[in-house]
Amino acid sequence: MPSKQRTAPDILAMKGGGRIAMLTAYDFPTARLADEAGADAILVGDSLGMVCLGLPDTLGVTMDHMLHHTAAVVRGVARALVVADMPFLSYHTGVGEAVANAGRFLQQAGARAVKLEGGAEFVPHIQAMLAAGIPVMGHIGLTPQQVARFGGFKAQGKTARAAKALLADARALAQAGCFALVLEAVPAEVAERITAEIPIPTIGIGAGPRCDGQVLVFHDVLGLCPGLRPSFVKQYTDLWTPAREALAAYCREVREGAFPAEANTRRMAPDELDAFQADDGTGQA
Template sequence: MSSATQEIKRVTTNTLQKMKSSGEKISMLTAYDFSFAKIFDEAGLDVILIGDSASNVMAGHETTLPITLDQMIYHAQSVIRGAKRALVVADLPFGSYQSNEEIALASAIRMMKEAGVHALKLEGGVEICDSVKKIVSAGIPVMGHLGLTPQSIYKFGTYTVRAKAETEAEKLKSDALALQDAGAFAVVLEKIPAALAKEVSQSLHIPTIGIGAGNDCDGQVLVMHDMLGINNEFNPRFVRKYLNLHEQIIGAARQYIDDVKSGDFPSEKESY
């Protein structure tokens, strides 16, 4: 059987667990539309996250707070059509799960039924464990998120590194264990000291996905706009830019403008 006709094997939560056990690192990026999801999927990405960072990079908001569940469902519907192999995880946005576990479950069911994603991500520790248990009990996989949790930015008041102080570090460690006990299949650790992330990763039997949390997590995630260099205004130390699409796209657009104004485009070959 040729590779073209071989069945594509979907990455699952069980796949990620096996990857942690074998020491294979997990690759994860955000995507918000069909086209990029399809490209990342073809590249062999393990996990695609429809992040509520869509509020920033797609809608232009200052924080992740304004994006709604309806808007997240729209982005998730677009992404799932392009992903044939990757595990597709969607953020539940601010306000859709914090009130109580019944509201959290209702939001989770809407996302799963209307978008068809494979799992959900929720921010928070012990405070949301009842909701995590409720969602997981309905058969919906949940990924946790600790450290810098952007939905709580007004509580923190800053985007600086979290859990540097011993008290906060101890809470993060207990939160990670609580999420695991509540049934989470993985935990994102954002912008915390590398030594703490290593300790947490070793203490859990579920995978950890780091962003600004060092190299000892079981996987890594970046926002696609940062990794591709589309966003040239956000340059934290944890982002590695693999392209500089901001400059390349501006250059292409300027060339197009010049070609249109000079009459060079369309040429005879580009006309009917």
């Protein structure tokens, strides 16, 4: 693991070399866990809307949500590059607003890069961000902010025409200056060709094994969101069941009077206790 915090150029330099391991995180403890586990980059994803806020999708996530969570993540990270997701409508209505909102992530929350969803139509926005000194990670394929247009969380690039459009978008984003590109829910063959043809790292999620790196949602990896796990996710452990059992044991012990036990109880020094018990309520012994 590196001894200093990674930067966007560090991630760019990993193209064709070591595989990039990226995880999402949404607060101080999840960020610290991901960082200590060795993640190269940590994405403060707008997926927090679903896994932290209980929303049905990412469309209800605001800049205030993202800034709040990004600042908490930054405080928990010592080594990984922190990338903040630009939420729905934070960059869609104009280049100036896009740059201003992206800059808030660096200036107010401490992130060192932003990620935005979309293809060639956002090249002017990306170039303006880069001109302002803001590193940008791209994201194409299944872009969750377009869930209403897609009609659900559906894989993209499954036809030759759609795959060619993704390849064109990937080329445009690389040419615009993105330092990396997330490919979500696209056929492995499409991801492999994009990875081979663009000079920046690809980071896959449901895009097969030939990308330059992979990203997964923290809660999916640890089994903390039962019922929400997509088919392309690998769950490495199940923390939900033992956590629920531990909390149930606490509730049971409280009701039974078993907690707190003597080991969990603080006592006064005998002389202080005597003085307290001798007090008649007026402050006089």
